[in-house]
Amino acid sequence: MKVILLQDVKNYGKKDQIVEVSDGYARNYLIPKKLAIVATKNDLSHLGVKLKKEQEKIDSQKREVEDLKTKIEANILNFGLKVKDNKSFGSISLSQICDRLKKEYAIDVDKRKFEKHDNLTDIGLHYLKIKLDFKIIATLKVQVEGIK
Template sequence: MKVILLNEVKNLGKINQVVEVSDGYAKNYLFPNKLAVSATEDALKVNKKIKADEKEMALEKIKYYQSIKSDLEKLTLEFYLNSKDGKVANAISAKQICAYLHFNFGIELDKHKFVNFKPIKALGTTEVTVKLYSDVLAKFKIKVSEK
C-alpha cells in the first residue's frame, strides 16, 4: 500500500514522502498514530503542491541568507581585551559575537552555527566562519585590540 508520511518515521522516510508499506503496518500503526495517510489521487496532488511550496520557501530562505552573508562579509568586528605583557586575560566567545552583531547591526545568529569556533584569546585579526543555512557559509573578520 502506498502512503504519504505526515511525520518523519524512523527507518521509513521523511515528511511528505510517498512510501510503499504493508497493509497491516499502515492500518495498524501508521494511520491510528496519524503518521501517514493513504496515497490517493487527491492526496498526491495536495502533496505535490506542498512540496512545490516547500521548495519555493527554501529558495526564499537561501536568498535571505545570501543577503545576510554579503552584509556579514563586509564587516570587521572590533573587540578589546585586557592584556599584560602580550598575554590576554580572557577570551571572546561565540555568544559575545552574536550579542555584538545583534545590538550593533540587528543580525540574529545562533552561537551553535559557528564552524570550528574556539574562543579567541589572541590579539590581532581572526577570520570566523558561520553556517547560516544548508549551503550558505559566511566569513567575517574579528579584530582584537588591547585595552
C-alpha cells in the same frame, strides 16, 4: 496498493512519501491507525501542492541565510586591547563579538555557531568562521588593535 504516508513508517518511508504496500497491510494497519491514506488523484495533487509550498519556504529561508552571510562578510569589527611592552592584557570573548555584531549591525548570531571557541588575545586581523543554517559558513573579520 499505493498509499501516501501521513507519518514516518519504519521500513517503508517517511512522511509525505508515496509507497507501494500490500493491500492487507494498508487496509488493516496503515489506514485504520491513520499512518497513511490511499493515493487517489485528488490526494496526489494536494500532496504536490503541499510539497511545492514547503520547497518554496525552504528556498526562501536559504536566501535569507545567504543574505546574512554577505552581510556578515561585508563588515569588520574593531576591538582594542591594552598593550604594554608588546604584550597584550585581556582578551575578547565571543559573547563580546556577538554583542557588538548585534549592536552595530543588527546581526544576531549565537556564540555557539562559531567554529573555534577561543578568546582573541593577539593583536591583528582575525578571521572567525560562523556555521549558519543549510551548512553555509560565513567568515567574520575582527580587527584587534593595541591601546597603550
